Amino acid sequence: MIAYQFVIDPSRCIGCRSCENACAECDTHRGVPMIHVDFVDRARGIETVPTICMHCTDPTCAEVCPADAIKQTEDGVVMSSLKPRCIACSNCVLACPFGVPKMVVRAEQMMKCDMCFDRTSEGLRPMCATVCPSQALSYRPVGEVERERRDTPINEFVFGQQVVTTKVFLMVPEGTERVAIDVADHVWEDRP
Amino acid sequence: MAHPPRSDADLIAEFGPHLAYEPPGGWHGPSAGPPPALVKTHCCFCGQQCGIQLKVRDNKVIGFEPWEEFPFNRGMLCPKGVRRYLQDNHRDRLTAPLVREASGFRPTTWDDALARTVRGLQEIQAAHGKDAVAVLGGASLTSEKSYLVGKLARVALGTRHVDYNGRLCMVSAGVPYKHTFGVDRSPNPWSDIPKAQVLFIIGANIAECAPITTDYVWRCKDAGGTLIVADPRATPITRKADLFLPVRPGTDLAMLLAMLHVVVRDGLENRAFLEAHTTGWAEVAAEAAAWDPVRAARICGVPPEAIERTAHLIAKAERAILLHARGLEHHSKGVENCQAAINLMLTCGHIGREGAGVMMVTGQGNGQGGREHGQKCDQLPGQRSISDPAARAHVAKIWGIAPEELPGAGLTALEIVEAIHRGEIRGLLLLCFNPMVSLPDGAYVREALDKLAHFTVIDFFLSETAHHADVVLPGSLQEEEEGVVCSAEGRVIHIQRAVTPPDGARADTDILCELGRRLGGERHAAKFAFASPREVFDELRRASAGGVADYGGITYERIDREFGLFWPCPTEDHPGTPRLFEGGRTYHADGKAHLEATPWREGGDPLDAEFPIHLTTGRVVSQYLSGTQTRRIGPLVDQAPEPRLELHPTLADAHGIADGDWVEVTTRRGAQTFRALVVRTIRPDTVFVPYHWPGARSANRLTHRTMDPRSKIPEFKSSACRLAKGAPPPGTRRQLPIAGAS
Numbered sequence: 001m002i003a004y005q006f007v008i009d010p011s012r013c014i015g016c017r018s019c020e021n022a023c024a025e026c027d028t029h030r031g032v033p034m035i036h037v038d039f040v041d042r043a044r045g046i047e048t049v050p051t052i053c054m055h056c057t058d059p060t061c062a063e064v065c066p067a068d069a070i071k072q073t074e075d076g077v078v079m080s081s082l083k084p085r086c087i088a089c090s091n092c093v094l095a096c097p098f099g100v101p102k103m104v105v106r107a108e109q110m111m112k113c114d115m116c117f118d119r120t121s122e123g124l125r126p127m128c129a130t131v132c133p134s135q136a137l138s139y140r141p142v143g144e145v146e147r148e149r150r151d152t153p154i155n156e157f158v159f160g161q162q163v164v165t166t167k168v169f170l171m172v173p174e175g176t177e178r179v180a181i182d183v184a185d186h187v188w189e190d191r192p
Numbered sequence: 193m194a195h196p197p198r199s200d201a202d203l204i205a206e207f208g209p210h211l212a213y214e215p216p217g218g219w220h221g222p223s224a225g226p227p228p229a230l231v232k233t234h235c236c237f238c239g240q241q242c243g244i245q246l247k248v249r250d251n252k253v254i255g256f257e258p259w260e261e262f263p264f265n266r267g268m269l270c271p272k273g274v275r276r277y278l279q280d281n282h283r284d285r286l287t288a289p290l291v292r293e294a295s296g297f298r299p300t301t302w303d304d305a306l307a308r309t310v311r312g313l314q315e316i317q318a319a320h321g322k323d324a325v326a327v328l329g330g331a332s333l334t335s336e337k338s339y340l341v342g343k344l345a346r347v348a349l350g351t352r353h354v355d356y357n358g359r360l361c362m363v364s365a366g367v368p369y370k371h372t373f374g375v376d377r378s379p380n381p382w383s384d385i386p387k388a389q390v391l392f393i394i395g396a397n398i399a400e401c402a403p404i405t406t407d408y409v410w411r412c413k414d415a416g417g418t419l420i421v422a423d424p425r426a427t428p429i430t431r432k433a434d435l436f437l438p439v440r441p442g443t444d445l446a447m448l449l450a451m452l453h454v455v456v457r458d459g460l461e462n463r464a465f466l467e468a469h470t471t472g473w474a475e476v477a478a479e480a481a482a483w484d485p486v487r488a489a490r491i492c493g494v495p496p497e498a499i500e501r502t503a504h505l506i507a508k509a510e511r512a513i514l515l516h517a518r519g520l521e522h523h524s525k526g527v528e529n530c531q532a533a534i535n536l537m538l539t540c541g542h543i544g545r546e547g548a549g550v551m552m553v554t555g556q557g558n559g560q561g562g563r564e565h566g567q568k569c570d571q572l573p574g575q576r577s578i579s580d581p582a583a584r585a586h587v588a589k590i591w592g593i594a595p596e597e598l599p600g601a602g603l604t605a606l607e608i609v610e611a612i613h614r615g616e617i618r619g620l621l622l623l624c625f626n627p628m629v630s631l632p633d634g635a636y637v638r639e640a641l642d643k644l645a646h647f648t649v650i651d652f653f654l655s656e657t658a659h660h661a662d663v664v665l666p667g668s669l670q671e672e673e674e675g676v677v678c679s680a681e682g683r684v685i686h687i688q689r690a691v692t693p694p695d696g697a698r699a700d701t702d703i704l705c706e707l708g709r710r711l712g713g714e715r716h717a718a719k720f721a722f723a724s725p726r727e728v729f730d731e732l733r734r735a736s737a738g739g740v741a742d743y744g745g746i747t748y749e750r751i752d753r754e755f756g757l758f759w760p761c762p763t764e765d766h767p768g769t770p771r772l773f774e775g776g777r778t779y780h781a782d783g784k785a786h787l788e789a790t791p792w793r794e795g796g797d798p799l800d801a802e803f804p805i806h807l808t809t810g811r812v813v814s815q816y817l818s819g820t821q822t823r824r825i826g827p828l829v830d831q832a833p834e835p836r837l838e839l840h841p842t843l844a845d846a847h848g849i850a851d852g853d854w855v856e857v858t859t860r861r862g863a864q865t866f867r868a869l870v871v872r873t874i875r876p877d878t879v880f881v882p883y884h885w886p887g888a889r890s891a892n893r894l895t896h897r898t899m900d901p902r903s904k905i906p907e908f909k910s911s912a913c914r915l916a917k918g919a920p921p922p923g924t925r926r927q928l929p930i931a932g933a934s
Binding site: 011012014015016017018020021022024025030031042043044045046047048125127130131132133134135148149150 | 213214219220255256258260265267268269270271273274275399400403404406407410411413414416426427428429430431432813814827831841851869870871872873
């Protein structure tokens with residue numbers, strides 16, 4: 001079986017919000033989108049970025065959850081909090097290195113992208129990646145994406161001391177091996 | 193006098209637009225129940241006509257599912273496609289014919305309403321002649337409906353005045369494509385776009401107006417293609433552009449002439465192609481000789497070096513494609529603009545090959561098909577000319593009338609409105625068209641509608657135009673009737689009937705046929721005895737056979753099996769024609785491309801000291817055309833709740849305007865107030881307003897009525913204006929700015 005991966009390529013995004021609209025149509029959280037699109041800086045440009053959950057291998061959100069309310073499925077999808085366990089403390093919201101989980105006050109729980117597990121478990125692609133007109137969000141074998149496009153898919157991110165690997169891939173400029181986000185990672189120090 | 197019977201506010205309270213947010217029964221109601229049927233059909237918005245599956249239960253459309261097998265969009269959809277199902281089961285839906293009385297619109301029976309329409313139109317014709325009545329159709333109608341509109345006008349009413357809102361769309365391209373190639377269709381299938389080494393997008397906001405085409409453009413980039421974008425605004429597609437040409441509104445022609453100048457000056461023209469496959473090139477080259485890039489740059493505001501580089505990239509590429517849309521076409525020299533684009537690409541030999549061509553990006557749902565089969569004032573079915581005796585004889589025979597009975601060419605859409613203003617046209621039958629929002633100089637359009645002695649509108653919602661009607665006949669949505677449309681790439685596809693119209697409304701073809709029978713009287717009634725859209729299509733096929741847009745070999749069944757068919761497709765064993773002009777052969781008798789020189793002209797609303805700024809208009813991604821449908825879909829409205837005036841910070845500073853401020857925009861037609869969106873993504877001498885809204889939010893109250901003399905397209909894309917900081921319109925609610933710049 002060919003493994004399909006979620007690949008994000010922000011440089012393709014045209015800000016149409018088709019993903020948000022389609023996400024809200026999903027059967028597991030009807031009417032409420034779990035992903036979002038932002039302008040980087042509308043005053044200065046038209047660049048937009050879609051944010052979906054990166055589905056970390058060892059999810060920080062789950063590690064910091066005092067109620068053990070955040071679970072992964074067998075195939076590595078990190079779910080919204082379990083409603084009976086969630087105490088709405090927002091630890092996960094603060095801890096996520098990617099800024100994904102949202103505390104939904106009305107629902108009194110943390111809700112986030114679940115990679116359309118209801119669809120992917122049945123062999124369908126996630127809603128957002130299916131409809132995305134620019135394929136900034138795509139759900140395909142990552143090798144196929146790598147062959148067709150110029151950029152490189154990576155799924156390893158460095159936040160200071162923390163190295164995070166994710167189920168979701170991000171397209172980065174050709175030759176990049178992993179993305180270091182913390183300035184400290186770029187500082188040269190003459191260590192003994 | 194067809195002025196609205198009540199205030200706009202009263203009509204809106206009763207008929208909307210109201211916002212629909214949820215499927216029938218709500219998010220957690222019955223629509224979350226057992227699996228619905230999935231109907232494979234197409235989106236109703238825009239010329240790309242993406243494949244989509246509608247979820248249907250109990251004769252209600254309750255949602256959508258991507259249709260990944262359909263090759264054009266492979267499941268991709270823009271937000272309009274995702275949310276389109278919310279137009280179904282809408283509280284604003286008209287479910288009874290309405291007649292206008294002093295106190296408002298009163299529901300009546302179909303028999304009464306149809307009788308009033310027939311009486312109203314026939315009394316005018318009896319007193320003032322056949323041509324005192326006009327018919328206006330729309331390019332979102334299926335081809336079957338479009339065909340019936342033309343036949344109804346010319347046979348049952350016997351008027352020559354029938355035209356459609358495609359007049360606001362592709363006609364500036366249609367004229368030079370017909371002139372050059374003998375056919376009005378985008379020459380290449382979309383699958384050619386990723387194959388181009390150089391892709392030049394001019395006047396086409398691909399990301400917002402043809403969102404799925406973005407994927408084709410990005411795949412061209414993936415394959416190493418060079419992307420050049422010319423637009424007064426940096427639209428989202430420019431984020432990956434190798435070269436951005438910020439052309440001044442209304443000056444594309446100067447830029448294109450200079451590109452041609454560079455090609456000729458540097459001896460980069462494709463001599464062998466030009467000699468074998470074109471006529472008229474010597475005049476074209478001579479015209480360009482005067483247009484060195486510096487002269488052009490002074491007019492168009494694009495650096496001479498960028499003009500040179502673009503010309504070299506196109507000329508030296510083995511395969512280049514130029515994509516253009518309304519930005520090039522909505523000008524009083526829209527025909528010349530498109531002709532210049534054709535001249536440039538053909539000079540370099542880019543036509544009739546994989547990854548090489550010049551392509552128009554049709555904007556309306558059936559923008560291509562809607563103009564092929566007879567609701568365009570100068571055409572008969574099959575893209576035949578109404579002034580060609582052989583074409584007239586062919587169609588007259590199929591319609592069962594004498595060729596002499598067939599009226600000649602009539603007035604175009606905006607000319608019809610002007611003729612109403614002058615009192616020459618007194619009666620109007622209109623469907624699928626909302627001129628109160630979509631035509632320029634809105635106050636003038638309103639005055640014209642108020643002068644009509646009889647006005648019938650067929651529509652599913654009460655549009656701002658229908659406010660002025662004497663009779664409103666509740667018609668059908670796209671998903672309520674079977675038919676075909678032709679997409680931007682020339683692919684004829686099959687619209688399925690997913691549901692039937694709600695009780696009280698009727699299918700458009702039923703209404704058109706019944707009007708045809710009643711208006712046509714004993715002599716013509718049988719000519720409108722179609723029992724189904726399929727029967728209309730069968731006649732359309734015969735009427736188109738032998739014409740340029742030959743549908744003879746296209747059947748509903750073949751479309752379903754083959755994911756659509758590209759016309760011309762003359763016989764049932766013909767594979768269709770995805771790419772035109774292969775081997776350099778056009779549809780002219782001599783097989784050659786007829787080039788034409790394009791002298792420079794000024795626009796119809798020039799800048800001066802009083803009006804020193806360019807105003808240009810366009811779309812946003814979440815709205816479609818005049819918004820009759822999309823302004824009723826809650827999530828699409830939330831995405832763009834109001835038109836925002838885009839302007840550059842230097843222009844804003846000069847006027848003391850900050851992001852989110854109200855700005856009064858004044859043109860020679862009048863003044864409108866919009867909220868500012870201060871962004872560096874537009875030329876500092878230009879402002880932009882999207883046009884989807886009516887009344888106080890209407891951009892088209894500012895635009896002017898100057899038309900291209902041949903295509904009769906209005907010059908939406910370039911008006912002269914001035915700005916002043918304005919006061920919020922009365923009753924405005926406070927809103928947070930969209931941009932982060934305040």
